[in-house]
Amino acid sequence: MLSNIMSIFKSKEGENDMTRTKTSKTEKVRNLLTTGKSVTWKTLRNKFDLRSPASMVGKLRNEGLMIYENRTSAGVSYRVGAPSKAVIAAGQTALFGNQGYTA
Numbered sequence: 001m002l003s004n005i006m007s008i009f010k011s012k013e014g015e016n017d018m019t020r021t022k023t024s025k026t027e028k029v030r031n032l033l034t035t036g037k038s039v040t041w042k043t044l045r046n047k048f049d050l051r052s053p054a055s056m057v058g059k060l061r062n063e064g065l066m067i068y069e070n071r072t073s074a075g076v077s078y079r080v081g082a083p084s085k086a087v088i089a090a091g092q093t094a095l096f097g098n099q100g101y102t103a
Helices: 002-009 025-033 041-047 053-062 085-096
Strands: 067-072 075-080
Touching: 025 053, 025 075, 041 053, 041 075, 053 067
Parallel strands: none
Antiparallel strands: 067 075
16 A cells, blocks of 8 residues: 555656746746836846846837836836837837827
């Protein structure tokens, strides 16, 4: 009986039951930004060892995240937000053209 129970818990050859998948830099940055807090350029550069944080932000924007950039005298920071109605309307106009509707 004990051998039957032990055989259930043994992994098959080549199968890793308890391994974790490695999180990519893109996923780590996405997870950090989606917390809702502002993240500085310097944090992205140093914490995630990115050569160009702006290109990572551009990549995430292309994937559909609405990332806003805030430039101040202290530097650049990024945050995720909801798109405004004007941004959505401009996107729809770019995709479908003017449909004759007025908002």
